[in-house]
Every structure is written in C-alpha cells, then in structure tokens.
Amino acid sequence: MWDRSRAYPQGMSIPDHELRRLATAVTGRDTASLVLEPPSRDEQERIAALVVRRAAGEPLQYLEGSVQFGPIEVLVDHRALIPRPETERVWEEAVASLREAGPGTVIVDLGTGSGALALALKHSFPEAQVYGIDISEEALALAEENAAQSGLDVTFLHGDLFEPLPKRLMGRIDLVVANPPYVTEEEFASLPPDVCDHEPRAALVSGPNGTEIVDRIADEGFWSVGIGGWIVCEIGATQGEAAHEAFFAFDREVRPDLAGRDRVLVARRGASCCV
Ligand SMILES: C[S@@+](CC[C@H](N)C(=O)[O-])C[C@H]1O[C@@H](n2cnc3c(N)ncnc32)[C@H](O)[C@@H]1O
Structure with missing residues (x-):
C-alpha cells in the first residue's frame, strides 16, 4: 500500500486529490493501480518534487503538463x-x-x-x-x-x-x-x-x-x-x-x-x- 504522507516533503501539504493527479501524471497510472502497486522510489522522488512546486503556488495543470480541451489533449506550460x-x-x-x-x-x-x-x-x-x-x-x-x-x-x-x-x-x-x-x-x-x-x-x-x-x-x-x-x-x-x-x-x-x-x-x- 502506498503511504501518501511520504510524498509530502518538509511537512508540506497539498489537497489529496491534487496529489493523486500529480502521481498519475508522473506514473501514468490511476489511483486504484497506485494503491495496489505503489510508485517506485524514483517516481516518489519526482512526485515529491512536484508537490514542492505545487505548494509554492505553481498551477496544477502546468505540473501535470496537459489538459483536455473538447476533443483534444493540449500540452500546457x-x-x-x-x-x-x-x-x-x-x-x-x-x-x-x-x-x-x-x-x-x-x-x-x-x-x-x-x-x-x-x-x-x-x-x-x-x-x-x-x-x-x-x-x-x-x-x-x-x-x-x-x-x-x-x-x-x-x-x-x-x-x-x-x-x-x-x-x-x-x-x-x-x-x-x-x-x-x-x-x-x-x-x-x-x-x-x-x-x-x-x-x-x-x-x-x-x-x-x-x-x-x-x-x-x-x-x-x-x-x-x-x-x-x-x-x-x-x-x-x-x-x-x-x-x-x-x-x-x-x-x-x-x-x-x-x-x-x-x-x-x-x-x-x-x-x-x-x-
Ligand atoms: C486569454 S489568452 C487565450 C489563449 C487561448 N486562446 C485559450 O483560450 O486558452 C489570450 C491570448 O491572446 C494573445 N494576445 C494578446 N494580445 C494580442 C494581440 N493584440 N494580437 C494577437 N494575440 C494577442 C496572448 O498572447 C494570449 O495568448
């Protein structure tokens, strides 16, 4: 089971639904799959780095890297x-x-x-x-x-x-x-x-x-x-x-x-x- 509290470096916190979206962006896997098989150590480090940036105010969508717009997926930064x-x-x-x-x-x-x-x-x-x-x-x-x-x-x-x-x-x-x-x-x-x-x-x-x-x-x-x-x-x-x-x-x-x-x-x- 993935211990999500470990994704929060230095006591930082962001809403849990945002953490799940960042974890999906890094791993390419949905929450159910992440519960069954936790992110690797490398993935956990990358998730933690995004948590730091999100906690500092960067928009979630920039960190995820893309959004759905009507029928297409659009890269954003x-x-x-x-x-x-x-x-x-x-x-x-x-x-x-x-x-x-x-x-x-x-x-x-x-x-x-x-x-x-x-x-x-x-x-x-x-x-x-x-x-x-x-x-x-x-x-x-x-x-x-x-x-x-x-x-x-x-x-x-x-x-x-x-x-x-x-x-x-x-x-x-x-x-x-x-x-x-x-x-x-x-x-x-x-x-x-x-x-x-x-x-x-x-x-x-x-x-x-x-x-x-x-x-x-x-x-x-x-x-x-x-x-x-x-x-x-x-x-x-x-x-x-x-x-x-x-x-x-x-x-x-x-x-x-x-x-x-x-x-x-x-x-x-x-x-x-x-x-
Ligand atoms: C509100 S954003 C919309 C971006 C995109 N169409 C969307 O809906 O996500 C406005 C865009 O207009 C561009 N813009 C501002 N003034 C402009 C001008 N005089 N001529 C052409 N583009 C302009 C900005 O650089 C920006 O990309």
Missing part, C-alpha cells in the same frame, strides 16, 4: 494560458454556428495561446483552412508543439490580431473565434496567485477597461469576415452590455453560461444569428 472549461463553450458555440465546412472555409483563432481553440476547430472541421494568431512567439512555439502532437494541420502566424493574415483572406473569413485578454489592470492584481504569478500577464490583461481587445475585434472583424460570417468571442462576466454595443454593426447575441453569467458573444455579419 508557462508559455501560454491554461485553456479553461469556459473556453470550451466558445468552441461549442462556434461549431453550432458554422455547422459545416469545406476546403474553402476559413477559420481564424485570434490570440490562440496553446492553440487549443484552433486545433479543436480543425478536429471538428477537418477540411477547413484554420489559422491561429498570437502576439506571443513563446505561445506560438507551444501551439506548434500541440499541432505536431495532435497531427492537426493548423497554420500559426505571429502578429497583432488580423494583421499577419494573407491580404487575400480579408473580407472572406467564415468564422473568427477568440478568447482575448479581457481583465482590467486593476482586476489582475486581485486574481489568485497561481494565476497572476504564473500565467502570462499579456494573456490576461487587456488594458485599463478590460474591453480594449474585444472592441478592436469588433471593429477590425467587420472588415475581415465575409457576409454571413461569424465571430464567437469569450467575454468577462460583466462585459455583456459593452460587448453587445461594440458589435453594433453585426446581428449579435450575448449568451450566458449555466450560472447565468455573460460569457460568449456570438455575432454574424449581415444575416440574423439570433432567434
């Missing part, structure tokens, strides 16, 4: 934001909006980070041309690793929002998705330490208002998507009204999560998206 369950909602809304895609369909993920949304959409629409864009070269290096690991063919480009896309695509994009930075500078300081001390600040903070990047996506997106094209954008829970206003040139709707908080803006250029 300090180079990019950890994909959140809320953002799976963006993927779901995008799939439900676009419905089908052929070889001429163009999908763009703005602020792709680890590449999670772009790769999940390529998985859902294998024939589409999918682009992922980020201003962070470090994040894009991770996104490329994720594309290689999943075997999904996504083109990753470095730059500011729509700017690095080939000019021929302007005005003919079928779907834009984004989980942009939408935290204000003030809110950033009050985020939990495992977020604000470890995840990239530029992935979270938009500016003094929090809506700066969403506003730009609304303005620049109008000229980038084709007639009938979609924009599906994650927003902060208090930003529904501002986002609805920013997308005034589109047919649009703010959709709440199960708790009733505004989370996703679904917009369509020149055709009704909302019943």
Whole structure:
C-alpha cells in the first residue's frame, strides 16, 4: 500500500486529490493501480518534487503538463494560458454556428495561446483552412508543439490580431473565434496567485477597461469576415452590455453560461444569428 504522507516533503501539504493527479501524471497510472502497486522510489522522488512546486503556488495543470480541451489533449506550460472549461463553450458555440465546412472555409483563432481553440476547430472541421494568431512567439512555439502532437494541420502566424493574415483572406473569413485578454489592470492584481504569478500577464490583461481587445475585434472583424460570417468571442462576466454595443454593426447575441453569467458573444455579419 502506498503511504501518501511520504510524498509530502518538509511537512508540506497539498489537497489529496491534487496529489493523486500529480502521481498519475508522473506514473501514468490511476489511483486504484497506485494503491495496489505503489510508485517506485524514483517516481516518489519526482512526485515529491512536484508537490514542492505545487505548494509554492505553481498551477496544477502546468505540473501535470496537459489538459483536455473538447476533443483534444493540449500540452500546457508557462508559455501560454491554461485553456479553461469556459473556453470550451466558445468552441461549442462556434461549431453550432458554422455547422459545416469545406476546403474553402476559413477559420481564424485570434490570440490562440496553446492553440487549443484552433486545433479543436480543425478536429471538428477537418477540411477547413484554420489559422491561429498570437502576439506571443513563446505561445506560438507551444501551439506548434500541440499541432505536431495532435497531427492537426493548423497554420500559426505571429502578429497583432488580423494583421499577419494573407491580404487575400480579408473580407472572406467564415468564422473568427477568440478568447482575448479581457481583465482590467486593476482586476489582475486581485486574481489568485497561481494565476497572476504564473500565467502570462499579456494573456490576461487587456488594458485599463478590460474591453480594449474585444472592441478592436469588433471593429477590425467587420472588415475581415465575409457576409454571413461569424465571430464567437469569450467575454468577462460583466462585459455583456459593452460587448453587445461594440458589435453594433453585426446581428449579435450575448449568451450566458449555466450560472447565468455573460460569457460568449456570438455575432454574424449581415444575416440574423439570433432567434
Ligand atoms: C486569454 S489568452 C487565450 C489563449 C487561448 N486562446 C485559450 O483560450 O486558452 C489570450 C491570448 O491572446 C494573445 N494576445 C494578446 N494580445 C494580442 C494581440 N493584440 N494580437 C494577437 N494575440 C494577442 C496572448 O498572447 C494570449 O495568448
């Protein structure tokens, strides 16, 4: 029987369910198997090293090394934001909006980070041309690793929002998705330490208002998507009204999560998206 208390060096402690997840990440075995056959001495040392880092505040997912996002597994580390369950909602809304895609369909993920949304959409629409864009070269290096690991063919480009896309695509994009930075500078300081001390600040903070990047996506997106094209954008829970206003040139709707908080803006250029 595995004596889990030995995994806690120098009297450190983390919640037991986190210890079990770290043990599984190190050994590749589930808890039942670990109870029957304890981790080896070497594995116990590696688990203990992760416990020290977790107790110091590093996010559990960075220590595990990957997360499930919709249909795909995504490698995660300090180079990019950890994909959140809320953002799976963006993927779901995008799939439900676009419905089908052929070889001429163009999908763009703005602020792709680890590449999670772009790769999940390529998985859902294998024939589409999918682009992922980020201003962070470090994040894009991770996104490329994720594309290689999943075997999904996504083109990753470095730059500011729509700017690095080939000019021929302007005005003919079928779907834009984004989980942009939408935290204000003030809110950033009050985020939990495992977020604000470890995840990239530029992935979270938009500016003094929090809506700066969403506003730009609304303005620049109008000229980038084709007639009938979609924009599906994650927003902060208090930003529904501002986002609805920013997308005034589109047919649009703010959709709440199960708790009733505004989370996703679904917009369509020149055709009704909302019943
Ligand atoms: C909230 S993270 C989202 C990452 C990923 N899409 C996800 O949902 O897990 C926002 C991403 O936008 C990128 N970003 C911030 N400003 C940008 C800009 N002006 N143009 C392109 N990417 C930007 C950040 O580097 C970061 O990777």
